[in-house]
Amino acid sequence: MADPACNDNPDNSSEKIDREASSWLIRLDDDRDDMALREAFNVWVTSDPRHAAAWQETLRIAGTIALVQHNVPVPAQAAVALRSGTGRLKRWQGAWSGVAAVAIASCAAWLMLPDALIALRADHLTATAEVKTITLPDGSNVTLAPSSAISVLIAGGRRDVHLLRGEAYFDVVHDVNRPFRVLAGESETRVLGTAFDVTLTDSAAGVAVSRGAVQVSLPARAGNAREMLPAGESVSVDWQGSVRREHVRPDRVAAWRQGRIIVADESVSEVIAALRPWYRGYILARGPGLESRRVTGLYDLRDPDAALVALARAQRIEVRNLSPWLKVVTVE
Structure with a gap:
């Protein structure tokens, strides 16, 4: 999920501010005990009376589902700004402009840090609803699912791809002298030439094979086990170390490509x-x-x-x- 945007641009559209308020609602509900997140929210909601108004409206609409309404009230200074009306908007903004600009910039940097770190590491990224196919230097093809990222190292005797986020389908060119490795979290998939799908989410990592066979090395929490997967098999491991192996029709592996x-x-x-x-x-x-x-x-x-x-x-x-x-x- 994208992080809430912290933006001090006075020309922000109402739609953008409403979207930010919705994003804050999700983030605060997901991490109710995150005090740093609450502080960042307080900076955002008090930096502009339009932010406070959008937040109040979002809470009003979402009130019946009891998300964070009772946990994250609008701070007092934001409520005062709301009641003071549009006539005082410019004066209120002027008083905040210096301090809020710095605070909001810091807030934005903190919230965007995880995505920014992935972007810095990634050689290839996809956006929401975007599917992209990349041909690697060795001739292998990688199809990235939406909201996914990989880094690539193909040089000398190494053919390594790190799945940093999301899902990717690999169609690997056979090379007996250079095994092809895909690392996803703490799991590793090693092949010579085959086609398979790898997923990495907040809760699990998984591999499914559509052609050939792969060797999957599972993390320590799953006993450092090694699984040999032929076509039509999949394995996944969650962050508690539970391993699930299943049969899957090869033609249904990575059906998201269609x-x-x-x-x-x-x-x-x-x-x-x-x-x-x-x-x-x-x-x-x-x-x-x-x-x-x-x-x-x-x-x-x-x-x-x-x-x-x-x-x-x-x-x-x-x-x-x-x-x-x-x-x-x-x-x-």
């Missing part, structure tokens, strides 16, 4: 996680049924709105549109 997701007995949360990189906004999912409700079906990634409607009908879940870029999915 803009679809095919799931069999997956949780609702996993389906929503697959939709997020394709949705130009934020999807907030809540409720006890996120993990217990199981889903089987085919969904169109290129139309996340329609996919969520289909998911809601199949699972009897509630999808609420709080704004053009914010959806809340409730699974009881």
Whole structure:
């Protein structure tokens, strides 16, 4: 999920400020105990009365889902600015201009640091809903899923790719003298020539093979095990060290390349996680049924709105549109 933007530009559009308020709502709800995040939010909401107004409206719309309304009130100085009306806007902004500019710049840098660090390390990146195919110097092809990033080192006897974020499909040129390695988190996949998919999320890493075979070295929390995967097999390990190995049809590996997701007995949360990189906004999912409700079906990634409607009908879940870029999915 993109971080809330901290911007002191007085020409910000109302839509941009509303989007920032929605983003703060998601971030604050995800990290309720993060005091540094709360301080950064306070800087943003008090830096401009339009920010405070957008925040109040966002809370009003989202109030019935009880997100952070009771935890993150509008600071007093922002409330005063709201009540004082537009006649005092320029004076209020002038008083803040020096201090707020520095504070907001620091806030923006802090919030954007994780994405900035990935961007600095990455040789190739994709944006929301963007799919990109890259031909590497050795002739191998990598197809990046949306919101993904890789770094590449192909020189001498090394063919190494680091998946920094997201998902990528690899079609590797055979070279018996130079194994091809993909590192994702603490997992490593080693091949000579094959086709396979690698994922890296906040909760797990996984590999699925569509052609040939790969060797996957799992992290220490999974016992440093090595898994040999032929075509039609997948393995994933979560951050607690739980390993799951499954059969998968080779022609369904990386079906996202055709803009679809095919799931069999997956949780609702996993389906929503697959939709997020394709949705130009934020999807907030809540409720006890996120993990217990199981889903089987085919969904169109290129139309996340329609996919969520289909998911809601199949699972009897509630999808609420709080704004053009914010959806809340409730699974009881």
